[in-house]
Amino acid sequence: MLGRKSQVLGAAGFIAAAVAIPAPSAFASATGATPAVAAPGEVRMWEDPDYTGSLYVHTTPGQCPAEGCDIDGWDGDNEISSVINETNCTVRLWDLDGFAGGYVDLGPGRWGNLELQGFDNKAESYTFYC
Ligand SMILES: [Ca+2]
Ligand SMILES: [Ca+2]
Numbered sequence: 308m309l310g311r312k313s314q315v316l317g318a319a320g321f322i323a324a325a326v327a328i329p330a331p332s333a334f335a336s337a338t339g340a341t342p343a344v345a346a347p348g349e350v351r352m353w354e355d356p357d358y359t360g361s362l363y364v365h366t367t368p369g370q371c372p373a374e375g376c377d378i379d380g381w382d383g384d385n386e387i388s389s390v391i392n393e394t395n396c397t398v399r400l401w402d403l404d405g406f407a408g409g410y411v412d413l414g415p416g417r418w419g420n421l422e423l424q425g426f427d428n429k430a431e432s433y434t435f436y437c
Contacts (some may be wrong), residue, residue, distance in 0.1 A: 375432055376430075389419050398434070
């Protein structure tokens with residue numbers, strides 16, 4: 308497991324180092340950053356504020372059982388910092404796996420810094436309420 312994480316970080320570092328920096332916007336796209344958008348009906352959750360870093364969650368309510376979905380323990384638990392909710396549902400982020408512990412409800416819209424909701428780097432699972 309440790310090796311996998313190191314490989315990911317290593318690849319990202321190599322790309323960043325190899326790219327010339329003509330302009331900030333070009334730099335962002337050249338590093339393979341995902342666009343800070345979600346398609347209608349989707350929820351996306353990123354590692355860092357302002358929809359940057361790794362895109363850890365990319366889902367729709369239809370892909371989630373009624374009780375909720377897990378955030379991967381290696382790629383996302385306690386790391387989510389920004390969310391775009393392009394559904395008509397509320398997505399409840401849970402502090403713990405298994406839809407337990409404290410939570411925050413995010414209605415439709417853009418949530419660029421979960422620190423403002425007191426929920427930065429906390430979510431481990433989530434449930435849709437539609
Ligand atoms: Ca984070
Ligand atoms: Ca989890």
